[in-house]
Amino acid sequence: MNKFKKLKRYTLFFAIGSLYLLTSFLLRIVFLTWNFHEAQTDVISVIKSLVIGTFFDLGTLSYFLILWSFYLFFFPSKWTGNIVDKTVQTTYFIIVSVIFYFSFFAEITFWEEFQRRFNFIAVDYLIYTYEVIQNINESYPLPFLISGIIGLELLTVWFLKRKRIFKLTFKSNASRTTKAFILGVNLVLVIGFGLFVNNESAEWSNNRYNNEISKTGIYSFFAAFRNNNLKYKEFYLSFSDKKAFKIVQDELNISSINKTATSPISRTITNTQQEITPNIILICIESLSADFMKAYGNEKKLTPFLDSLRTQSISFENLNSTGTRTVRGMEALSLSIPPTPGRSIVKRENNEHLFTVGEVFKNKGYENTFFYGGDGYFDNMNHFFSNNGFNIVDRGRKLLNIDDILTKRTLIEDEEVNFENAWGVSDEDLYDKVLKVTDALPKNQPFFHFIMTTSNHRPYTYPEGKIDIPSGTNRNGAVKYTDFAIKQFLKKASKKEWYKNTVFVIVADHCASSAGKWELNINNYHIPAFIYNFPNKKPFQVKKLSSQIDLLPSLFGLMNWSYESNFYGQNVFEKNYQPRAFIGNYRKLGLLKDDHLIILNDHKSFNNYQYVASNHQLYKKDTDSLLLNLAIANYQTADWLFRNQGLTIKTKDEKN
Known part of the structure; x- marks a missing residue:
C-alpha cells in the first residue's frame, strides 16, 4: 500500500x-x-x-x-x-x-x-x-x-x-x-x-x-x-563495384566499354533497318492491375474497350511493374532502371539532367511533354520532368512564375474542367487537354507525350452518367470509367490528322494493391501493357517475362532506332534477350527469373523462393548463386550510377 x-x-x-x-x-x-x-x-x-x-x-x-x-x-x-x-x-x-x-x-x-x-x-x-x-x-x-x-x-x-x-x-x-x-x-x-x-x-x-x-x-x-534514402552498400549484400558492373555488362551484352562515358553501361544500340519516327503517346494509367481485365481472368466486364484494344495491339502478356507507387512507374518508364532502395529517383535531390527516354526522343527531333491531371508539384513530378527535357501540362493551382515560363509549363484552366476531385481533373478532361495541346503543335513536329492519369484512385469519383456504376462507389467503378475515358480519347484522336502516324503505348504505373502475405507478392506486380496503332505490324502477344523498364527500349527496337543508351531495360524482341523482372518496394528488392525469385533485404541478407504461378505461392528454395549475384549486381550498380552521376547527361564540353 x-x-x-x-x-x-x-x-x-x-x-x-x-x-x-x-x-x-x-x-x-x-x-x-x-x-x-x-x-x-x-x-x-x-x-x-x-x-x-x-x-x-x-x-x-x-x-x-x-x-x-x-x-x-x-x-x-x-x-x-x-x-x-x-x-x-x-x-x-x-x-x-x-x-x-x-x-x-x-x-x-x-x-x-x-x-x-x-x-x-x-x-x-x-x-x-x-x-x-x-x-x-x-x-x-x-x-x-x-x-x-x-x-x-x-x-x-x-x-x-x-x-x-x-x-x-x-x-x-x-x-x-x-x-x-x-x-x-x-x-x-x-x-x-x-x-x-x-x-x-x-x-x-x-x-x-x-x-x-x-x-x-x-x-x-x-x-x-x-530510412527514406537508403545507401545500397550500407544496407544490402554487395561486392566490388568492378565485379558488379562486369556482371551487368555481360547481361547487357556490352563487349566494348566507352571509357569517356560517365556510366560503365553506356553503349550504342545499333539497328541496320530503316528507322521510323511516328508520334508516341504513352498513357500511364493509375493503379490498373492486369487482373482487372478479362484477358487475365476478370469476369466483371470492367475494361471492355481495353480488352478489345489488346487484341488489336502488340500486347505484353507477362510484364511486371518495378514498384507499388506512381513515382516508381515513372522512374521505370523514363529512366529504364531497376528500383533503387529508399525513395524513387523521381523524388530525390540531384535528379536533374539525367539520361531518360526523353533524351532519346529529343535526339530524334521530338517535342516531349508531360501531362498530369493534378498539380505536378505532388511527388516532385514537375521538377523531375521539367529538368529532364519535358514541357509540363498540369492542373497547377499556383500562378505561373518565371520558372514555369522557362520550363514551358501550361495549366489546365478552370474553363477546361468539367469534373475534378482531390487528385485532379477527370481522365476525359485530361485527354481533351492532350488533344488541344497536340493540335497546336507544328504540323511536321514529331512528339512524345507522357500522360499520367488520376481517375482510378480513391475516392473513385468521376463524372456521373458515363458508366453504369455510380461515382464514388468503389474501385471497380473507377476502373470502368478509366476504360470509358480511353475509348473516348482514341475515338476523338482517330479524327485528327496526326492520328495515322501516332503510336499509343498503354501501361499501368503499378497494381491497385500490393497486399499479400509474402514480403513481395509477384501477382501484385503484373500489369497490362500494349502498343497500339503501330504501322505495318499485325497484332501479336509477347509472352516472355519482362519488366516495366523494358517497354520503351522494346518500342525503340520496333522503330529500328540506333541510339546511345544508358538503360538497364532491354529490347524483348532481340534474340539474346533473357527474360527477367525487377520488382520491389522501398526496402525489399526482388529479381524474378523463370520460376525463381531472389529478394534482397536491407539487413544484408536475402531469401530464395520458387514461384508457383498456378496458386501464386512462394516456396523456399536452395540458393542459385548466379541469380543472387545478378540481383546484387543490378541493384548495386543502379544505386552507384545515381549517386555518382552515372545517369547524368554529359555536355559537349564534358565529352571533349
Missing part, C-alpha cells in the same frame, strides 16, 4: 501509458480479424504477434513519456499541484492522447488502402497536405472522424476525472528514489530502442500480415522517415 502511495504522483503518467497500450492492442485485434484468412492464426503465431507488438508499443511509449519523466523528476515537490504543474501535465496529456486517437483512426484508413502499417507512403503524404486532406475528406466522413476523436478525448477526460486521476496526480508527491527509478527505466527503453532495435526486428514471420500486426504504426512511421 505504501508503494502504491509513492506512485500516486504518476497516476496521470500511467493513465496515458495504459490508454496507448490498450488502443494499440485493440488495433492489432482489428487487423488480425480483418485479415484472419491471410495471416497465420495458430495460437503460437497469434501470441507471438501480440507479444512482439506490445514490446514495440512499450518502446514507442517510452519516446512519448521521456520528456514527462524528466519533468516529474526535476519539478520541485513543493510546487506540486500549482497552476504551472496542472497546466503542463494536463496540456501534455491532451496533446499525447489526441495523437494516440488520431493514429488509431489514421492507421485503420491506411490499412484499408495498403494493408500495411505506416510506411514511406505515409511519410511522403505529409508533404502533400492539400491532396491528402482533400482525398480523406472525399473518401471518408472527415467531420465524423474529427468528431469521434474529440468525443473520445472528452470521454477520456471525464472518465479520468471520475476516477480522481487528476486529483491524485496534483495532490501527491513521490520520493526521489521513485522518480529516479521511473526516469531510469524510461531512459533504458529509449536508448535501447534507439541503438539496438529497428523496425525490421518485428519481421519474424514468413507471413507479411503477422509481421505488420507485430509492428507499431507510430514507430514504423518514424523508421520509414529515417
Whole structure:
C-alpha cells in the first residue's frame, strides 16, 4: 500500500501509458480479424504477434513519456499541484492522447488502402497536405472522424476525472528514489530502442500480415522517415563495384566499354533497318492491375474497350511493374532502371539532367511533354520532368512564375474542367487537354507525350452518367470509367490528322494493391501493357517475362532506332534477350527469373523462393548463386550510377 502511495504522483503518467497500450492492442485485434484468412492464426503465431507488438508499443511509449519523466523528476515537490504543474501535465496529456486517437483512426484508413502499417507512403503524404486532406475528406466522413476523436478525448477526460486521476496526480508527491527509478527505466527503453532495435526486428514471420500486426504504426512511421534514402552498400549484400558492373555488362551484352562515358553501361544500340519516327503517346494509367481485365481472368466486364484494344495491339502478356507507387512507374518508364532502395529517383535531390527516354526522343527531333491531371508539384513530378527535357501540362493551382515560363509549363484552366476531385481533373478532361495541346503543335513536329492519369484512385469519383456504376462507389467503378475515358480519347484522336502516324503505348504505373502475405507478392506486380496503332505490324502477344523498364527500349527496337543508351531495360524482341523482372518496394528488392525469385533485404541478407504461378505461392528454395549475384549486381550498380552521376547527361564540353 505504501508503494502504491509513492506512485500516486504518476497516476496521470500511467493513465496515458495504459490508454496507448490498450488502443494499440485493440488495433492489432482489428487487423488480425480483418485479415484472419491471410495471416497465420495458430495460437503460437497469434501470441507471438501480440507479444512482439506490445514490446514495440512499450518502446514507442517510452519516446512519448521521456520528456514527462524528466519533468516529474526535476519539478520541485513543493510546487506540486500549482497552476504551472496542472497546466503542463494536463496540456501534455491532451496533446499525447489526441495523437494516440488520431493514429488509431489514421492507421485503420491506411490499412484499408495498403494493408500495411505506416510506411514511406505515409511519410511522403505529409508533404502533400492539400491532396491528402482533400482525398480523406472525399473518401471518408472527415467531420465524423474529427468528431469521434474529440468525443473520445472528452470521454477520456471525464472518465479520468471520475476516477480522481487528476486529483491524485496534483495532490501527491513521490520520493526521489521513485522518480529516479521511473526516469531510469524510461531512459533504458529509449536508448535501447534507439541503438539496438529497428523496425525490421518485428519481421519474424514468413507471413507479411503477422509481421505488420507485430509492428507499431507510430514507430514504423518514424523508421520509414529515417530510412527514406537508403545507401545500397550500407544496407544490402554487395561486392566490388568492378565485379558488379562486369556482371551487368555481360547481361547487357556490352563487349566494348566507352571509357569517356560517365556510366560503365553506356553503349550504342545499333539497328541496320530503316528507322521510323511516328508520334508516341504513352498513357500511364493509375493503379490498373492486369487482373482487372478479362484477358487475365476478370469476369466483371470492367475494361471492355481495353480488352478489345489488346487484341488489336502488340500486347505484353507477362510484364511486371518495378514498384507499388506512381513515382516508381515513372522512374521505370523514363529512366529504364531497376528500383533503387529508399525513395524513387523521381523524388530525390540531384535528379536533374539525367539520361531518360526523353533524351532519346529529343535526339530524334521530338517535342516531349508531360501531362498530369493534378498539380505536378505532388511527388516532385514537375521538377523531375521539367529538368529532364519535358514541357509540363498540369492542373497547377499556383500562378505561373518565371520558372514555369522557362520550363514551358501550361495549366489546365478552370474553363477546361468539367469534373475534378482531390487528385485532379477527370481522365476525359485530361485527354481533351492532350488533344488541344497536340493540335497546336507544328504540323511536321514529331512528339512524345507522357500522360499520367488520376481517375482510378480513391475516392473513385468521376463524372456521373458515363458508366453504369455510380461515382464514388468503389474501385471497380473507377476502373470502368478509366476504360470509358480511353475509348473516348482514341475515338476523338482517330479524327485528327496526326492520328495515322501516332503510336499509343498503354501501361499501368503499378497494381491497385500490393497486399499479400509474402514480403513481395509477384501477382501484385503484373500489369497490362500494349502498343497500339503501330504501322505495318499485325497484332501479336509477347509472352516472355519482362519488366516495366523494358517497354520503351522494346518500342525503340520496333522503330529500328540506333541510339546511345544508358538503360538497364532491354529490347524483348532481340534474340539474346533473357527474360527477367525487377520488382520491389522501398526496402525489399526482388529479381524474378523463370520460376525463381531472389529478394534482397536491407539487413544484408536475402531469401530464395520458387514461384508457383498456378496458386501464386512462394516456396523456399536452395540458393542459385548466379541469380543472387545478378540481383546484387543490378541493384548495386543502379544505386552507384545515381549517386555518382552515372545517369547524368554529359555536355559537349564534358565529352571533349
